[in-house]
Amino acid sequence: MFGKHPVEAVLLKRPKAVRRLVIAGRESYYEAIIRDARERNIAVETLPWEDFLALGQFDESEKHQGILALTTPLVIFDDHDLERLGEASCVLALDQVSNPQNLAAILRSASFFHADAVILMKHRAAEMTAEVQRLAVGGAEFVDIYRITNLANTIDELKSMDFRVFGLDERGERTLAQTEFPKKTVLVIGAEGEGLRQKTRDRCDELVRIPGGRKAVESLNASVATTIGLYEIFRLRDRAPE
Amino acid sequence: MFGKHPVEAVLLKRPKAVRRLVIAGRESYYEAIIRDARERNIAVETLPWEDFLALGQFDESEKHQGILALTTPLVIFDDHDLERLGEASCVLALDQVSNPQNLAAILRSASFFHADAVILMKHRAAEMTAEVQRLAVGGAEFVDIYRITNLANTIDELKSMDFRVFGLDERGERTLAQTEFPKKTVLVIGAEGEGLRQKTRDRCDELVRIPGGRKAVESLNASVATTIGLYEIFRLRDRAPE
Numbered sequence: 001m002f003g004k005h006p007v008e009a010v011l012l013k014r015p016k017a018v019r020r021l022v023i024a025g026r027e028s029y030y031e032a033i034i035r036d037a038r039e040r041n042i043a044v045e046t047l048p049w050e051d052f053l054a055l056g057q058f059d060e061s062e063k064h065q066g067i068l069a070l071t072t073p074l075v076i077f078d079d080h081d082l083e084r085l086g087e088a089s090c091v092l093a094l095d096q097v098s099n100p101q102n103l104a105a106i107l108r109s110a111s112f113f114h115a116d117a118v119i120l121m122k123h124r125a126a127e128m129t130a131e132v133q134r135l136a137v138g139g140a141e142f143v144d145i146y147r148i149t150n151l152a153n154t155i156d157e158l159k160s161m162d163f164r165v166f167g168l169d170e171r172g173e174r175t176l177a178q179t180e181f182p183k184k185t186v187l188v189i190g191a192e193g194e195g196l197r198q199k200t201r202d203r204c205d206e207l208v209r210i211p212g213g214r215k216a217v218e219s220l221n222a223s224v225a226t227t228i229g230l231y232e233i234f235r236l237r238d239r240a241p242e
Numbered sequence: 243m244f245g246k247h248p249v250e251a252v253l254l255k256r257p258k259a260v261r262r263l264v265i266a267g268r269e270s271y272y273e274a275i276i277r278d279a280r281e282r283n284i285a286v287e288t289l290p291w292e293d294f295l296a297l298g299q300f301d302e303s304e305k306h307q308g309i310l311a312l313t314t315p316l317v318i319f320d321d322h323d324l325e326r327l328g329e330a331s332c333v334l335a336l337d338q339v340s341n342p343q344n345l346a347a348i349l350r351s352a353s354f355f356h357a358d359a360v361i362l363m364k365h366r367a368a369e370m371t372a373e374v375q376r377l378a379v380g381g382a383e384f385v386d387i388y389r390i391t392n393l394a395n396t397i398d399e400l401k402s403m404d405f406r407v408f409g410l411d412e413r414g415e416r417t418l419a420q421t422e423f424p425k426k427t428v429l430v431i432g433a434e435g436e437g438l439r440q441k442t443r444d445r446c447d448e449l450v451r452i453p454g455g456r457k458a459v460e461s462l463n464a465s466v467a468t469t470i471g472l473y474e475i476f477r478l479r480d481r482a483p484e
Contacts, residue, residue, distance in 0.1 A: 009458040101343065105466055111459040138458045177477055212476055216251040216380045217353040224347055224469045227462065231470050234454055235419055 001133065002056060002068040008033055009138030010071055015040040020070040024052035030067060063134075076128060077146040082157050084144070088116035089183055090233055091163065092143075095151055095200050096191040097222055100126045101135060105223035106189075108139030113230040117144040121151060151188075155203040158186050165205045167196050168229050170218060172209035176232040179208050183237075187229050192222040243375065244298060244310040250275055251380030252313055257282040262312040266294035272309060305376075318370060319388040324399050326386070330358035331425055332475055333405065334385075337393055337442045338433040339464055342368045343377060347465035348431075350381030355472040359386040363393060393430075397445040400428050407447045409438050410471050412460065414451035418474040421450050425479075429471050434464040 001010055010018060011033065021037055022045045023030050030044075037044050047055065049066075056068045077084065085091060092115050097103055103126040110118050126132065128147075133140045148154045155165050165186040166179070188204055190196035201207065210220065210228055219225070243252055252260060253275065263279055264287045265272050272286075279286050289297065291308075298310045319326065327333060334357050339345055345368040352360050368374065370389075375382045390396045397407050407428040408421070430446055432438035443449065452462065452470055461467070 005458055012458055105463045108459060109462060109466055111456065112462055113454045114456065142456065142459060210473070212355045212473070214353065214356065214384065216247055216254055217350060217384060220351060220354055220469065221347045221465070223463070224351055224466055227466045228470060228473050231452070231454070231473075235417075 001071050001130070002062070002064040003134060003137070004030070004033065004065050004067055005138040006134060006141075007067050007069045008036065009141040010069055011036045011040060011042070013141040014071075015042060017071040018042050018069050019072065020045065022047055022052060022055060022069070023067045024049045025066040033067065074128065074133065074140060074145070077144060079148050079154070081146065082148075082154065085117055085158065086161060089185070090115045090230075091117045091119065091158065091186045092226070092230065093119040093151060093154065093186055093188045094121070094125065095188060095196055096121055096124045097189065098124065098126050099192055099222070100129065100132050102126070102192060102221070102223040104132045104135030104139070106226045107132070107136040107143060109223070109227040109230050111139040111142035113227075113234040115143055115230060117146060119146045119148055119151075119154060122147045122149050152199055152203050155186070155188070155200070159205070165203065167201055167204035167207045168210070168225060169196050169201060169207040170209050170213065172207035174206075174208055175211045176208050176229060177211075177236070179206070179232075179236070181233045181237055185233055187233065189222065189226045189229070195219070243313050243372070244300075244304070244306040245376060245379070246272070246275065246307050246309055247380040248376060248383075249309050249311045250278065251383040252311055253278045253282060253284070255383040256313075257284060259313040260284050260311050261314065262287065264289055264294060264297060264311070265309045266291045267308040275309065316370065316375065316382060316387070319386060321390050321396070323388065324390075324396065325403075327359060327400065328403060331427070332357045332472075333359045333361065333400065333428045334468065334472065335361040335393060335396065335428055335430045336363070336367065337430060337438055338363055338366050339431065340366065340368050341434055341464070342371065342374050344368070344434060344463070344465040346374045346377030346381070348468050349374070349378040349385060351465070351469040351472050353381040353384035355469075355476040357385055357472060359388060361388045361390055361396060364389045364391050394441055394445050397428070397430070397442070401447070407445065409443055409446035409449045410452070410467060411438050411443060411449040412451050412455065414449035416448075416450055417453045418450050418471060419453075419478070421448070421474075421478070423475045423479055427475055429475065431464065431468045431471070437461070
């Protein structure tokens with residue numbers, strides 16, 4: 001794990017996962033992170049640039065910002081762990097989103113708008129690689145990530161836990177802004193370019209849409225559409241922070 | 243120009259720019275586009291796959307969807323053309339956005355939310371390449387694109403044309419949803435990771451922010467943040483389409 005934001009995020013969220021924290025260059029540049037680390041009794045090692053680059057196996061194009069953390073892997077939950085979502089309030093489910101950059105941007109947005117969990121498909125979907133974690137700029141740390149085998153079954157299970165399930169789809173009757181999102185909400189997003197599969201759509205309690213669009217530009221990038229959905233749930237539910 | 247959506251967009255927006263329109267494979271798959279082309283008196287050529295791939299110089303990874311249009315280049319406006327914006331209502335200005343994927347996603351969102359124009363910097367910013375046009379999935383056709391040399395001067399010129407200029411910045415006092423966007427609005431977006439430069443910020447009439455965020459995830463991807471801004475201007479101004 002490397003770069004200031006991802007390392008800062010892991011220090012905040014799962015400090016026990018950090019096995020080594022290594023910097024190169026001027027200490028003053030990392031002041032806040034060094035303070036965070038010391039508060040959590042994590043030693044900060046300073047290495048010469050050459051050793052730092054070798055340890056991280058970095059090539060010149062990588063944006064390590066002179067800081068890296070060796071950590072235990074991120075915990076990924078699965079079908080058997082869904083009951084952990086009993087106390088969750090906002091859950092995002094991705095139906096076959098396959099582009100790693102989109103997945104990373106979605107994780108970042110989910111953390112930004114305080115979603116509790118992101119559910120991914122085990123098959124035909126982007127993997128949770130180190131690269132996705134890096135592109136999420138720390139966003140992968142603040143949501144629980146689940147990989148499940150069958151989305152229709154998972155939706156049923158979430159419904160039985162009193163979640164209301166909204167599919168983001170241009171065929172929705174109401175727009176996001178016209179919708180009341182209850183305390184326990186699931187937002188389901190379809191694959192890039194294809195939208196929700198019919199069997200997923202049929203399980204949703206309601207379809208909601210983003211207003212806008214025009215002939216030849218009927219849809220938005222998947223991560224962009226997802227973020228608008230998360231933004232509206234955050235904004236409409238909790239007007240206090242506005 | 244290739245792929246269904248980009249070709250459909252160019253047929254709708256600037257049919258006179260199309261010099262050749264070529265398809266490969268089954269005609270039925272392109273029915274709507276062939277009809278659009280015939281209405282505009284544009285001949286549709288059908289080529290065998292081999293000739294099609296050679297004409298487009300495609301390799302296997304490219305998503306041409308068996309359709310390509312040879313067109314005159316997209317018109318890019320510059321500093322001297324700004325007076326064309328006299329009738330515009332929503333203008334987006336990008337302060338040094340350098341990632342081509344972000345630029346493409348922004349153009350797509352700008353078209354989706356009916357912005358009139360996108361202003362880019364001539365220097366230290368992503369170029370309007372064929373690849374950006376392809377990634378924008380038709381979005382580059384429905385907004386006028388300007389490349390300018392000095393954003394502060396351009397902002398002053400837009401103000402003198404009665405635009406009110408909003409900078410999207412986490413230091414903003416009000417959120418987007420708390421803001422009234424007048425009929426002539428400019429939204430200014432900063433570079434990835436750095437936000438608005440101080441001299442740009444100082445020229446804005448007002449800074450507005452996106453609610454949300456948390457320690458270590460203080461910001462969103464540039465294209466995602468831009469889209470939320472465009473969405474809110476669209477939503478708050480024109481409630482009729484909701």
